[in-house]
Amino acid sequence: MDGIDDEGMGTLKIGDFSRLGQVSVRMLRHYESLGLLTPEAVDEFTGHRHYGAGQLTRLNRIMALNALGIPLRSITGLLDSELSSEALVEMLHRRRHQLLAEQSAAVAALAEVDFRLALIERTTMDHPDSIIKDLPPERILGRTVLLGEPPFDTSEIGPLFDSAADAITEAGGAPTMAIGIYSETESGTEVTCGFRTSTPTADTGPELEITELPSCTAATLVHKGPMARIGASWQHLAEWALAQGWELVGPCREVYLETGPDWVVELQQPVTR
CATH class of the missing domain: 1.10.1660.10 (Multidrug-efflux Transporter Regulator; Chain: A; Domain 2)
Known part of the structure; x- marks a missing residue:
């Protein structure tokens, strides 16, 4: 044949x-x-x-x-x-865990390089205009996690937004705009992951925290691009506000207008004279 x-x-x-x-x-x-x-x-x-x-x-x-x-x-x-096949399988599992650990370390190292690169390059970045505006009072429903001291582990933030949205929906509400509120405490920075919502306060239950944001004057700008570079936008906003004679006060906020990969986030830094 x-x-x-x-x-x-x-x-x-x-x-x-x-x-x-x-x-x-x-x-x-x-x-x-x-x-x-x-x-x-x-x-x-x-x-x-x-x-x-x-x-x-x-x-x-x-x-x-x-x-x-x-x-x-x-x-x-x-x-x-x-x-034996069992021994070979065990060897492969150990190698797999090793490679996953190396991959996670490489991803973290790359994120750190991107973050520092954005900070170094920010003087040449095309930042949008920063403006001062008055923010109205608002109530945010969400959940809070302690980030501690920088560099922050932000892996809990995304799932926390998801769980907060689910809790609001289960309470009969409708989560709308997502907002992150960053506060300084004695234990470090904590972030509240929440939403503007139509949920009545009485129906929130123990699963959700209520954060009352008073009206304030804030320095703001709109960050466009990857979240890895948002730190550069925050530094730019702070430097601009201080150069205008403002003092930074109170918890700052991120209002997520559009999500990734090209994020659109309004940064809001309360200020006073």
Whole structure:
């Protein structure tokens, strides 16, 4: 059959074996050269290689061990040993946890670099005009979390907004504009994640906190872009307000007009003369 002798019957062409194993033909030839995975049959006339379906198990083990960081030339001994599937699975789980930890660390490091880069570059950024305006009193329903001392771990903020919105809905209200209120306490910064809402105060229940924001004069600007750069906008607003002779007072606020990836957030810093 196409020059294949009886040994080639019931086998897979190298292209099909490559597709099923999710490995390149070039890599299969490399495995063969190292003695890791030898084809079951080779056409004596064309040189076409054929693999048995059962060899997929050995291929999976080769790739799993290589994913653990074991050099290919060192894998043969492990393949021929009594290494059980359970032991290999446990090794892969440990490697997975290690890679996830490294990924989280890399993401945190990248966020820190982006944040510091935004602060350094802010003198050249195109900031919108800062303005002074009077803010009306308003009532916010939400939940509060202590962030502590900077640098802040903000991982709880998103879920807290979600849980506050769910609690407002369960109370029969309709969460509208999301607002973050940042306050300084003896234990550090805390943030209230809340919403303007039509929920009657009597129906909030113990799941929600009520924050009364009095009317005030505030320095404001609208931040547009990723949240990683919002710190630069806050610094710009504070410097501008102080240069105008204002004193920063009271908890500051973020009003989330549009969410990411290109956020639109109004920054509100209460001020006084």
